[in-house]
Amino acid sequence: MIIAANLKTNLTRKETNKYLAEVESFVSSKNITQEVLVFPAMSSLDTHDTSIIVGAQNAYATKDGAFTGEIGSVHLEEFAIKTILIGHSERRHILGETQEELAIKFNYYKDLGFKIVYCVGEPLEKRKAGKSEMMEYISSQYKGIDTEYKNLIIAYEPVWAIGTGLTPTLEDIQEIHTELKEKSTAPLLYGGSVKVTNAKDVLALKNVDGILVGSAALYGEHFCSMIEYAQELEGKEY
Ligand code: PGA
Numbered sequence: 001m002i003i004a005a006n007l008k009t010n011l012t013r014k015e016t017n018k019y020l021a022e023v024e025s026f027v028s029s030k031n032i033t034q035e036v037l038v039f040p041a042m043s044s045l046d047t048h049d050t051s052i053i054v055g056a057q058n059a060y061a062t063k064d065g066a067f068t069g070e071i072g073s074v075h076l077e078e079f080a081i082k083t084i085l086i087g088h089s090e091r092r093h094i095l096g097e098t099q100e101e102l103a104i105k106f107n108y109y110k111d112l113g114f115k116i117v118y119c120v121g122e123p124l125e126k127r128k129a130g131k132s133e134m135m136e137y138i139s140s141q142y143k144g145i146d147t148e149y150k151n152l153i154i155a156y157e158p159v160w161a162i163g164t165g166l167t168p169t170l171e172d173i174q175e176i177h178t179e180l181k182e183k184s185t186a187p188l189l190y191g192g193s194v195k196v197t198n199a200k201d202v203l204a205l206k207n208v209d210g211i212l213v214g215s216a217a218l219y220g221e222h223f224c225s226m227i228e229y230a231q232e233l234e235g236k237e238y
Contacts, residue, residue: 001034001035001203001209001210001230001233001234002034002035002036002037002153002187002189002209002210002211003034003035003036003037003210003211003213003223003226003227003230004036004037004038004039004117004155004189004191004210004211004212004213005023005037005038005039005213005214005217005223006039006057006085006088006191006212006213006214006217007019007038007039007040007041007044007057007217007218008041008057008090008214009041010041010218011040011041011044011218012041012043012044013040013043013044013045013046015044016040016041016044016046017046017048019038019220020038020040020048020050020052020054021050022220022221022224023036023038023052023220023223023224023227024050024051024052026220026224026227026228027051027052027224027227028051030227030228030231032227032228032231033231033234034210034227034230034231034234035053035210036052036053036227037052037053037054037055037083037117038052038053038054038055039054039055039056039057039083039085039117040054040057041057042056042057042058042071045075045076045079045081046079047079047080048079053083053115054079054081054083055081055083055084055085055115055117056071056076056081056083056084056085057084057085057088058084058085058086058088058091059071059072059073059075059076059084059105059109060072060105061101061104061105061107061108061109062108073108073109073112082112082113082114082115083114083115083116083117084109084114084115084116084117085117085119086102086105086106086109086116086117086118086119087102087106087118087119087120087141088119088157089119089121089123089157089159089162090162093123093159099140099141099143099144100144102144102145103143103144103145104144106118106144106145106146107144107146110146110149110151113151114151115151115153116149116151116152116153117153117154117155117189117212118145118152118153118154118155119154119155119156119157119191119212120138120141120142120154120155120156120157120180121138121141121156121157121158121159121161121162121191121192122134122137122138122158122159122160123159123160124159124160127158127160135179138156138176138180139183142183142184147183147184147186148184149186152184152186153186153187153188153189153209153210154180154184154186154187154188154189155188155189155190155191155212156173156176156177156180156188156189156190156191157190157191157192157212158192159192160192161191161192161193162191162192162193162214163193163214163215164192164193165193166192166193167192167193167194167198167202168192170201170202170205173190173202173205173208174205174206174207174208177190177205177206177207177208178206178207180207181207187209187210188207188208188209189208189209189210189211189212190202190205190208190210190211190212191211191212191213191214193215193216194211194212194213194216194226195216195222196216196222196225196226199211199213199216199225199226199229200229200232200233203226203229203230203233204233204236210230211226211230213226
């Protein structure tokens with residue numbers, strides 16, 4: 001399974017290196033065979049000497065150039081980063097990235113062979129509008145995205161569940177994941193208020209191939225427990 005930590009705008013470079021060392025030491029001491037990904041803040045990227053996959057939370061669809069405040073692929077290359085998060089709800093809804101821009105970014109990093117964790121998910125009003133409108137909204141987030149891309153991982157993250165402590169029911173997660181699996185056979189993660197207390201139940205669900213964790217992952221110990229749960233579920237029946 002795939003266990004990913006989105007550290008968002010938290011942890012300095014020094015703290016991130018300490019965090020990665022803690023996770024790395026856990027992973028090697030427990031002989032973890034799951035795929036572990038960590039997305040540090042941009043200025044915390046470094047030449048990480050670790051078996052953990054370190055990815056960027058964002059980058060612009062360019063090698064370099066005049067895009068004030070952004071970084072390009074040359075900046076990721078400097079640290080041998082080949083993994084990127086695209087379409088996170090905070091980028092879509094707070095930073096205003098459109099589907100068109102996300103598709104351009106997706107294609108740019110796809111052409112460079114990056115592992116892409118692409119996020120989709122509905123805001124509360126779409127969930128309240130009923131199942132078909134909600135699924136239609138989520139489908140629109142696949143526009144311009146190559147769902148067959150071999151290095152693609154999709155994360156389903158309902159916007160209303162991110163950082164709120166609210167989650168869909170386990171039945172809801174399974175039902176939506178089953179539908180989303182029809183759009184793409186890429187591994188499908190669930191994200192949105194995953195904690196130590198619910199991670200195991202979520203990971204055990206059919207069609208859930210892993211989790212993308214924000215706030216709870218800031219506690220290295222909690223993130224490690226979630227990695228261990230995934231390891232315990234190795235070989236679960238689908
Ligand atoms: P959360 O964030 O775990 O704090 O809800 C998840 C995410 O934004 O990826």
